[in-house]
Amino acid sequence: MPWIPPEPGAVPTLGYDVIDWIAEHLAAPDRGEYEPFVLYPEQEDFVLRFYEINPRTGKRRFRRGVISRPRGWGKSPFLAALAIVEALGPVVPDGWDAAGQPVGKPWSEVRTPLVQIAAVSETQTKNTWAPLLEMLQGPVLDAYPGLEPLESFVNLPRGKIEPITSSARTVKGNRAVFAVLDQTEEWVKGNGGLNLFQKMKNNAAKIGGSFVESPNAYIPGHGSVAEESAAFFKAIREGRAKDDGLYYDHREAPPETDMADRESLTVGLRLAYGDSAGHPEGCVLHTPACPPGHVDLDILVATIWDPSSDPQESRSDFLNQVTHASDAWLSQPEWAACADSAKVVADGETITLGFDGSRKRNRGVTDATALIGCRISDGHVFPIGIWEEPEGPAADGWQVPVIEVLAAVRSAFDRYDVVAFYADPAKWEGHVADWEADYGSRLKVKAARDHPVEWWMSGGRAVQIVRATERLHNAIVDREMTHDGSHVLTRHMLNARRRTSRTGLQIAKEHPDSPRKIDAAVASILAWEARADAIAKGVLEQAEEMQGYTF
Structure with missing residues (x-):
């Protein structure tokens, strides 16, 4: 029968049945005597979301999940429980009951279930495997005749649970209906982690299976599976991804946490x-x-x-x-501590602009183009437009939409009181020259006498570039600026890497062919430098006097 929501806004899920099944069948690990394994409320929250049903299709909404928590939180027994319930419990959607609630059936009614506990080393697989064997020493043995927990694998009444590492040669042929991917912050190319992940992801897709990663916080720039999953989730939040089948649950301490206090x-x-x-x-x-x-x-x-x-x-x-990576320009806590999404830059306010552009593909990578604003009064930085190559097939032949960029610049001058506009002219020389002709006379602060907008971020301006980069970095670390929390701007900021020149530190991508963009970070440096120059020339006092304030 069709799904009928029991109440307005309710989302159907098999999670309630999964939670009950776990408590009824599994033993809590590391106990002297039997105790039922009962999930914490936040673990129940994850289960309810991960097992959501799409009421339109009747299928599970998420094919993959990430549960990211600190060491010792309890990820291993939690995911061991999910592995067991996927092997035996009612996790496959099987229609709706008379009350309009989803009904599940076990995988064994669809195919012979294979569940895998995967990691890049045998030591890592034991994190989940050891509690899994303990949890099977409970009521589940009586409820499922033929269940046989062994040291190196578990025989199911039909099917098997097995640990697997990146060195296994049979991954491609063995298609798991569910897999636990443990400590994916350590799954990198060098240890075979990326290859293992791709094979398991493809296997799950072929049979409608799912998997859950259990990383600790990853280090940006290491290219781990955990980092790529975080990037995928950011693409979903930013509307850049064509698919949203990832449920991502990461929680961390506030960025202002003082470890010395x-x-x-x-x-x-x-x-x-x-x-x-x-x-x-x-x-x-x-x-x-x-x-x-x-x-x-x-x-x-x-x-x-x-x-x-x-x-x-x-x-x-x-x-x-x-x-942050060892050569990161900023750490995530430093940048996050400056976020203030409640601030709004109103029309007519006095701002500066920074611009960094790209036009065509270079060495297989199309850099982004960014136009960033900065409010003079308080140093609040906000993106006006960031144009970057989409993911997937839409990237083929993609180029920066020049007309959109030009319209965004024109709109910024119409909406705000723009007193300074610093733009790196690389690949945009003609347009920067047009901006100088169109807006140069309106700017109260000019990049140079003959070029009011042109501000090169390369070439013979090394001293000025280092000074401008350091100025914004210091403002962020000292929390003298704020930003609107934009996901895209944040990503560009955290992608930036320190590079030492003869005159000091500058920023760059991790390597020239990297797909991790930093253009919005460069544009922010220019917008902040324009603000600093504007304040030095008394623009802030002038703006406050015009608004009826005294300096």
């Missing part, structure tokens, strides 16, 4: 660990608060404060913060 660090740990945090006041996620969890926060604080602990690794491991 116990109170601030404890607040950050409580948020990162959620229901698992063993704080006397319970969790910070729910009202009323959940009881204290299993993670001793005092031990974590002591570990983080140990002189031998690397601060960046501690942020990644325990605060679950995506920090």
